[in-house]
Amino acid sequence: MKHFIYFAGLVLLASSCISNKRITYLQNLSDSTAIALDEFIPFAEVDHKYILQPFDIVQIDFASADPELVEGFTFLNAPQNLGIRSSAGGGASGGSDPLYMTGFSIDQDGMVEIPKLGKIEIAGLTEADAKSRVQAAINEYFKEEVFVRLRIAGIRYTTLGEFNTVGVQIIYKNRATIFDALANSGETSLLAKKNKLFLIRQYDGGTKIHMINLNDRALLGSPWYFIQPNDILYLEPMKIRQIGTADNLTASLALIAGLLASLLLIVNLVSGDL
Known part of the structure; x- marks a missing residue:
């Protein structure tokens, strides 16, 4: 009986341990794609320019030497008056998203409605192409020069x-990596399966699910290194979560160890009486 309890305790502790290999980022996991330290890692050969989609929110600013020319194109509570331009990142899980109220939303037909200019189709375009299209529209409206700046909000x-x-997170940048997204979300829990991060991404006419291995250094050169607007990131828990969460796992193991010690004490006392 004593040997059985010792064996059960060892098995339980062994199954409760989390290997460093399962929680360490950017390891060399594949010999064929081994990446040494200080080695230059080029980005994957994909176009990182984001294509605007319906239901995206864009920020459009107008500027002119004559301020009266652009008064009708800006909102009274424009983003520059909200003090968020200097922010490099931030979450929106608390419901605070000022650009949702002050930005320009692209409707389901791919159109954005701008005061005086009416509806302009910009879905399917890059930021630069969309800016050029809005600039062309305002050039027809005014003879004086009015500068347009358009970017993803x-x-x-x-x-x-x-x-x-x-929840929903926001990074106030026009380009962000998967690790920017992790840091902006408060990192992952200890029990996350970092080798199986599911990235759900919208494409023209549908959605795809991609699986990412955060443990593998080859991620730096993969097409999924940069996130895009409207991405969904999902991390599964390890099976060890059945014992406890990352916060109370230590307490759970301590309780189990205490119970095993009590059982051993009882076994020793019974053996001594016999």
């Missing part, structure tokens, strides 16, 4: 599963 993405912060 932050990168919105959603985190689900084993993230320390779940």
